[in-house]
Amino acid sequence: MRMKKLIQKDESEIFVECPISSAEISQREVDYPNLPAVNFAKKYNKQLYKPTKLIINGNEIEIQANFCVNPFCRWYGLPQYKYENIKLKPSRYALWGSEPTKTIRCVDVPQGEPKGFTFPNDFVSPLSNWSLALEIKRLVDINTVKPVEPDYEFHHVGCTNQDHTPSIHSESFRKRGKSSSNSQKLQCKSCGKITNVLPLIKQSFNYHQKKNDILPTIFMHIVNKTPVMRTLEQLGIGASTYYNKLEWLHRRCLEFLERHETNKLKQLQFDTLWLNTDKFIYFMNNIRKKGYGGEYSEQEKLLMATHVIVTVDCHSRYVFRNDIAYDFNVTPEDVQRDIAFYKEDKLNSFSQKNARYRHSYYGNRKTKKEDLIDDVADDILDKSYLELRKQYVDGLHVTSTYTAYAQYWHLKQLLNVKNLNYITDDDRTLLNGLLRVHSNEIRNKSTHIFLCQLDKNITLKEAYREHAFKKEELKNFKSSFNYQMSNKHAGIMILAEDLDNHEFYQNITVNGELHTIPIEDAPIEHPIPAKGEGIRYVQPYTDLSDLTNLELASKLIEVDFQAINAYFNQIRRRLNQLERPLSTSRGERRAYIYANTNPKYAHYLLTILRTYVNFCLTFKDFGNDVTPAMKLGITDKVFKIEDIIYFK
Secondary structure (H helix, E strand, C coil): CCCEEECCHCCCCCCCCCCCCCCHHHHHHCCCCCCCHHHHHHHHHHCCCCCCHHHECCCCEEECCCCCCCCCEEEEEEEECCCCCCCCEEEEEEECEEEEEEEEEEECCCCCCCCCCCCCCEECCCCCHHHHHHHHHHHHHHCCCCEECCCCCCCCCCCCCCCCCCCCCCHHEEEEECCCCCCCEECCCCCCEEEEEEHHHCCCCCCCCCCCHHHHHHHHHHCCCCCHHHHHHCCCCCHHHHHHHHHHHHHHHHHHHHHHHHHHHCCCEEEEEEEEEEEEEEEEEEECCCCCCCCCCCEEEEEEEEEEEEEEECCCCCEEEEEEECCCCHHHHHHHHHHHHCCCCCHHHHHHHCCCEEECCEEEEECCCCHCCCCCCCCEECCCHHHHHHCCCCCCEECCHHHHHHHHHHHHCCCCCCEEEEECCCCHHHHHHHHCCCCCHHHCCEEEEEEECCCCCCHHHHHHHHHHHHHHHHHHHHHHHHCCCHHHHHHHHHHHHHHHHCCCCCEEEHHHCCEEEEECCEECCCCCCCCCCCCCCECCCCCCCCCCCCHHHHCCCCCCCCHHHHHHHHHHHHHHHHHCCCCCCCCCEEEEECCCCCHHHHHHHHHHHHHHHCCCCCCEECEEEEEECCCCCCCCCCCHHHHHHHHH
């Protein structure tokens, strides 16, 4: 196996085709100084419904996500279309409002196909198809390794065999032993030049790195919540060595996942999968670069909320992805060049290349640092902010809507599954991503979405009482019917009975046609809440109106957040940099002393933890110790960290 490396920005094998022609770019140069911002944006808003081409492994894929996201609407998942044969030539969608709150609104076209009900009061925020494609590309790039391709010089200048290489002309070279790093030395028989050839991984695990023996220890320190400074003290290494080893372990995990996850999942066909998806939020210590400290009146938020989109299999607890909504490979200068070249400061956000980036910014403000610690919603990127951002850690935050869409898109390509079920809370960021990516599957009812929510207004003591009450209720139900059944089976029967008096959908008649629409905010109590949850409310978000009460209850019983909550607890308990904030000695405020300062390293840590949890960490399953990967069916053994590091 050849030596591999993380790919750089200019080495990506994924290409996003620029959706703007050179002629339009030239015309923008002419119109920019002459047209007001509103007119300029209106003239160049054709990107709203225009697909962007994404080229992966030579295959062209079109990304177009601007359509209705209401699964009960007749236009759901359908692209923009103008009905030329109908009076006034109406279109399916109309752009509504003003920037930055422009939305897409469904138009009630009285005729035309497909038949169905239209929700003209439904609005959805448009996204930049260009930016979505770039976010998909980003998630591929940061999780990809490629073989190292050294630029060898096998001959001296003027050698008669100048064009000969060892792989093709082996007779032109002789072996001259091996170097101290176990790399093969080859000598040209004509000119006598000796060249060291890069060894394979198994020939030299410590190639170009010192202290190879501390790698397992660092790995265990990482996944067991050891602070960085304590690791440095115990191992007697410097910070630069630690972070170099962290990147090295991250790369090893990617190579391991390529062989034991990606390749294996491509060969598996799942009949049914239940997936938990949610956002993990941690606060990044937003510090200035060296040389930009001191007194200043303009500053960024000291603690910036950073989102991680996570998807976990409910039954096996296998963590399929955890993607951080932060682009650590972009610079403010990159965005500034795009703004100047494409004239993006006068465009609507859905026409911009960099619409996915966000920031939290206070501007000119003199106040105490403590007053800057609060929650701030996603803000819109602008040129004034970019100048300030140059003083802080490299990279920009990404709006989680774009990262969620990109993650679900990748999962759709990775998993071969007939019936896919997603469980999430009522988060529009995640719901819109799922509804956009799986629009075709939701229309043909092979994919469904369920909502799961808890009553967070009750205390922990009250939650335990509710759990005990539900447990007793379940026990009484089983004994009253003298059934020898599992709790799950009993829960299904209780749910089926409750559904006799509960409705998720209603039928309405419009123009003589019967249509099914959802009843808003109509959750039902789950009969088996976990300890500490109290009351769990569940609800289908897509159309399951054709199922019987018993069939629907059999699906709703599966709806819970235990798998993803268990993984979130693993993150908090095992990664020191992503733990919950500590209370100060006075108990008045929270201290974020261990919080991560560079999300690039948070990405490395999450990759390492995901690999460890999936393949090394066991849990009890019917009395057997299994890993999530074993439970999912992609391996039959418990791996050790040495297997990951050294490919044993």
